Amino acid sequence: MTEFDFDEIIDRTGHNSAKWGAVADGCLPMWVADMDFRSPPSAIDAMIERARHGVFGYTLDPPKLKEAVVERMHRLYDWRIRPEDVLFSPGLVLGLCATGRGFGKPGDAVLIQTPVYGPFFKAATSNQKFALSIDMRYVADDAHSFHYENDYDAFEEAARTSQTSIHLQCNPQNPAGFMYSRKELERIGEICLRHDLLIVADEIHSDLILEGEHIPIATLSDEIAQNTLTMIAPSKTYNLAGMACSVLIAQNQEIRQTMAAALQSISAHVSIMGYEAAYGAYTGGDEWLRQLLVYLKDNRDFAIQYIREHMPQIKTTIPTSTYLLWMDMRGLSLGADLMDFFYKRAGLAPSPGLFFGSAGDGFVRLNFGCPRATLVTGLERLRAAVDQLALKV
Numbered sequence: 001m002t003e004f005d006f007d008e009i010i011d012r013t014g015h016n017s018a019k020w021g022a023v024a025d026g027c028l029p030m031w032v033a034d035m036d037f038r039s040p041p042s043a044i045d046a047m048i049e050r051a052r053h054g055v056f057g058y059t060l061d062p063p064k065l066k067e068a069v070v071e072r073m074h075r076l077y078d079w080r081i082r083p084e085d086v087l088f089s090p091g092l093v094l095g096l097c098a099t100g101r102g103f104g105k106p107g108d109a110v111l112i113q114t115p116v117y118g119p120f121f122k123a124a125t126s127n128q129k130f131a132l133s134i135d136m137r138y139v140a141d142d143a144h145s146f147h148y149e150n151d152y153d154a155f156e157e158a159a160r161t162s163q164t165s166i167h168l169q170c171n172p173q174n175p176a177g178f179m180y181s182r183k184e185l186e187r188i189g190e191i192c193l194r195h196d197l198l199i200v201a202d203e204i205h206s207d208l209i210l211e212g213e214h215i216p217i218a219t220l221s222d223e224i225a226q227n228t229l230t231m232i233a234p235s236k237t238y239n240l241a242g243m244a245c246s247v248l249i250a251q252n253q254e255i256r257q258t259m260a261a262a263l264q265s266i267s268a269h270v271s272i273m274g275y276e277a278a279y280g281a282y283t284g285g286d287e288w289l290r291q292l293l294v295y296l297k298d299n300r301d302f303a304i305q306y307i308r309e310h311m312p313q314i315k316t317t318i319p320t321s322t323y324l325l326w327m328d329m330r331g332l333s334l335g336a337d338l339m340d341f342f343y344k345r346a347g348l349a350p351s352p353g354l355f356f357g358s359a360g361d362g363f364v365r366l367n368f369g370c371p372r373a374t375l376v377t378g379l380e381r382l383r384a385a386v387d388q389l390a391l392k393v
Contacts, residue, residue, distance in 0.1 A: 004288055006037050006295040007371050023349040028378050031351040033174070033324060035239045035369035037292070042284025043238055043277045050276040059272045061088055068282045069247055079219045087248040087260055088270045092204050092231050093119045095246055095263075096168065099200050099229065100127030102262030104165035111158050111167040111197065113150065115326075115356035115363070117174045120202075124168075132158050135359045144308045145318050146328060148176050150184060152191075159195040167197045172205040172214060175326045175356050175365040177319020179209070185217045189224040198255070199228040204246070205322045207237035207289060210297045212320045218251065226252045229259060236322075237289060238281040239369075245274035296323050299368040299375055310383045323369030329353075330362040332389060338362065346385035348378050 012020045019034045038044075066083040073079040089095035100110065100123045109132040110124035116133075124131040134155055136148035158164060169188065171180045180188070192199050199217060206214045218228040233246040250256035300318075303325055307314050313331035327350070334341050342348050342364065350367070353360030368375055 001287065002041075004040075004291050006292065007373065008038070009371055009373065010036060010038060012036065024343065027343060027347050027349050028374070028381065029349045030367045030370070030374075030378050031349050031365070033236055033322075033367060033369075034241055035323060035367075036371060036374060037239055037369070039239045039277070040281055040285035040288035042288070043234075043240060043280040046276045046280025046284075047273050050272060056272055058269075059275065061270075062275050062279065065275055065279045065282070068279055069249070072282055073216075073249070077214075077216055077219055079216060081249055081251060085249055085251050085256065087250065087256065087263065088275075089231075089246045089248055089263055090244040090268055090270050090274065092202065092233055092235070092246045093122070094266075094268055095231050095248055096120065096123035096200070096202065097126055098259065098262040098266065098268060099166065099168075100124055100129055101265070102258045103198055104129060107163065108166070109158070109161060109164040111155070111164050112357075113155070113169075114358070115175055115353065115360040116168075116170050117202065118355040118357075120168050120170070121357065129166075132161070132164060133357055133359075134158055140315075141318075144312065144315055145304075146315055147178060147317060148173075150188070152187060155188070156191055159191050159197055164195070164197060166200060167192050168200050168202065169217065170202045171217065172203070172208070172321035174202075174205060174322060175324055175351070175353075175360070175363075176317050177322045177324055177326060178317070179212055179214055179321050180217075182215055182220070185215060186220055189217055189220055189227075193223060193227055199224070201228055201230045203230055204233050204236050206232055208293070208296070208323060209321050210293060210300060210319065214321065218249070226255075228252075229255055234278045234281040234285075238277075238285050240274075240277050240281060243271070243274040243277040245270045245278045247278075296369060299323070299370075299372060300325065302372070303366070303368050303375060303379060306379050306383075310379075311386050313386065323367060325366040325368055327364050327366055328362065329364055332386065335362075338364070341385065341389070342382075345388065346381045348381050348385075 066086045106128035114133045218225040230249040235241040315328040317326040351365040353363030
C-alpha cells in the first residue's frame, strides 16, 4: 500500500496560485478552501494519459464519468441514481448561479441559513432575486467551543412567504463544519415540500467526513428526491478546484432539463482535463482520501487543543467534516480591526467572517488543509499576536 506524504511542503508561489498570490508577501494564507497537498496520483495520471493523445477539441460529457458517479452514490449512500440524472458544471459556484437563473422568477426570495458560504448570496442577487437569510442559533458547548442549531420557526416563516421559491442548503456546512442529522434534514425537507421550495443542496464537502456520516437530503424519500438538485464535486475532496468540474444530480426530469438549459444558456462546459481529473480521482483516489482524512482529523485536533491551551479567548467549532475551523474572535474585542490584526500583526490570512454574511461578524475561518508544519507556523503566529495584544491591555 502506498503511503502518501501529506507533510511534504510544496512551494506554490510562482504558479499563479490564487490562495498564495492574493496575500501580501510574508502573510501565510489559510483562507480559501484549497488544500496545500498534491492531488492523488490517479487524477494526475489520468490527465497525463489524456495529454498524450495530443488533440484537445470540443468534448462531450463522458459516459464513463457518469457511470463512476452512479457507482459512487450507490456505494457510499445506497443512493440509486441513473446516468441520465447526472449533469456537469465548470464549478459549483457557477452551478449555483445557474440555478438562480433557471428557477423561480425575478423578485423571488432565495432562503439561506447563515453564516454560510459567501457565493450563496451572489447566486441570489446576480439573478434578479434576493437572499432571505436566517441566522442559525449560536450555542455554547463550554468555555472553548460552540455549535449552531436551526431556527425552525424562522425557517418556516420565511418559507411560507409567497416570494420564496428556492432553498439553498449547505451540508456539510461551510463554514461551521457540521453535518445535518437525518431528523434535521427531514424537518427541512418537509417544510420545503409543504411550501413548494426547490431544494438546492450544496454537498461539495460530503467526502470530507472526519467523524460521523453524511446523509444526502435527496436520499430521504422519493418525494424529497423529486424536489432536490444536489451538487457535489471532486474539487474539495481531491484538491482539484483549478480543474473546474462539478457534478449535479437531479432525479426529477423537469428540474434536470431546466438546469441543463440554464447551463447551456451561458455556455457552461467542463474542460477535457476537468473530466479526466474527476474520473481519475473518483475511480482511483479512495486510498489517498482515506489517508487524507486521518491527517486532517489529526490537524483538527491539534489546532483545537493548541487554541484551548494558548488562546482561550478564542472559541471554535469542532468540525466533523471539511478542513475548515470556524473561530469566534469576539473575545479579543477587536471589532472592525479584526482582519487588520490578522494581516498586519499576525501575518496570517484566514477568511473574514463577513464573507459568510452578517452572522459572521467577529469570526474568521481557518483552513487546516495543509502540512502540519504550516499549521503550526500559523497557530504560533496567531498566538504571538494575541499575547502581544494582551500586553497592551
